[in-house]
Amino acid sequence: MVMADLARELRPHVSMDWMAVSSYGAGTQSSGVVKILKDLDSDLSGRHVLIVEDIIDSGLTLSWLLGNLASRGAASIEICALLRKPDAAKVEIDVKYLGFDIPNQFVVGYGLDFAERYRNLRDVAILAPHVYS
Numbered sequence: 001m002v003m004a005d006l007a008r009e010l011r012p013h014v015s016m017d018w019m020a021v022s023s024y025g026a027g028t029q030s031s032g033v034v035k036i037l038k039d040l041d042s043d044l045s046g047r048h049v050l051i052v053e054d055i056i057d058s059g060l061t062l063s064w065l066l067g068n069l070a071s072r073g074a075a076s077i078e079i080c081a082l083l084r085k086p087d088a089a090k091v092e093i094d095v096k097y098l099g100f101d102i103p104n105q106f107v108v109g110y111g112l113d114f115a116e117r118y119r120n121l122r123d124v125a126i127l128a129p130h131v132y133s
């Protein structure tokens with residue numbers, strides 16, 4: 001969703017690739033271990049990379065991803081994120097383009113899931129604690 005919104009606004013020539021990483025699985029707390037579910041198809045060496053992320057919570061995913069992509073020889077790496085939870089940060093992440101800072105609550109919708117549900121909500125909503133506790 002975020003990617004489609006962004007792509008419509010990009011004017012220069014860009015190529016896009018997708019990577020799926022997961023550390024939350026079916027929960028609302030990061031396991032702290034980031035797993036690659038789908039890797040990039042492109043070679044990043046010498047490329048200027050903009051990571052487009054839906055949400056920054058603890059920052060652990062992006063911290064890990066920055067190291068991973070840097071090791072592939074990218075010329076530069078910047079981050080764009082729709083949502084960020086400043087009060088949840090465990091590591092500081094330098095974000096170049098940010099949509100919104102939000103409270104430290106688990107949110108779903110607009111592509112964001114809880115155990116693969118609610119991605120199709122048209123808006124971002126706070127997941128009521130009785131749903132997951």
Ligand SMILES: O=P(O)(O)OC[C@H]1O[C@H](OP(=O)(O)OP(=O)(O)O)[C@H](O)[C@@H]1O
Binds near residue numbers: 053
């Ligand atoms: O800043 P963090 O605390 O690391 O959280 C942010 C990450 O959490 C989400 O992925 P998630 O691991 O939930 O993917 P999944 O829904 O596929 O498990 C989201 O897409 C980010 O990549």
Ligand SMILES: Nc1nc2[nH]cnc2c(=O)[nH]1
Binds near residue numbers: 057
């Ligand atoms: N769906 C969803 N995934 C997350 N991953 C890290 N924080 C969140 C969140 O608030 N909602």
